[in-house]
Amino acid sequence: MYRAVIESSEHPTADTVYQTVRKQCPDISLGTVYRNLGRLVECGAIRKIGVSDGSDRFDGTLAEHYHLLCSGCGCVADIQLPELGKQIRQVGRESGLEIQGYELIIHGLCKDCVQKQIKENE
Amino acid sequence: MYRAVIESSEHPTADTVYQTVRKQCPDISLGTVYRNLGRLVECGAIRKIGVSDGSDRFDGTLAEHYHLLCSGCGCVADIQLPELGKQIRQVGRESGLEIQGYELIIHGLCKDCVQKQIKENE
DNA sequence: TCCAAAACAATAATGATTATCATTTCTATA
């Protein structure tokens, strides 16, 4: 039920999920959304993207990938970096660390905003 | 003045800096610490490490490196991943993005906590 | 049907950070 919401939308924040779900269940509370999103994260159905300077976002795509947070339009774009996980695990092995997880957030402009900027400068 | 504090300590939070500076200037306010740390970040003298599930931390080392946030003792260890910046810039070029910055936080156990764990299991 | 456990809505609490505002401290120039 929530899963559909999350997988359909693009990296929504808890509040965005709340607004969406409210269309179907107008009496749902924000606390319930947080609680259930937390549960879905806990059981591995979705993933939480911790953005340090903003609200956390949720992602239904479990395959390894990273995120670009666009400072132009605020969207979150997927980024493929197939070697990163391998590299981090290797550093962990070499340095005697235990890697439990990692999050990479790239800040910048998405493809559309870059295009927009180019047009403005013409 | 602040710089010394920051460079001496190990990735302190704003509050840690506040506690440290208070020993010299007992009347300084937390707001001033935040303000001046922000200024130092703005002019590039130090760097802010945005930890999504906790307080931000500040780092006087400007050379490219990343961080492991230890879930055992709460310390922050430096991690070298010399290829990461290059890879991100390459992806940016290939995908038509403008990269403005990026932050990688690794969660896990530091060397000491791994050792501690091994001893406990003996 | 009944009862315990789980889920819920509403709201309060928390914690880090930022904004506000009145006051103090610099700074440069006459």
Next chain:
DNA sequence: TATAGAAATGATAATCATTATTGTTTTGGA
């Protein structure tokens, strides 16, 4: 040296996302 204007500061309030609490409602099994 005096002084006006700018910048910095301390104290405190405000903000924002998230979590905790509490009392009520729903649910599923005996």
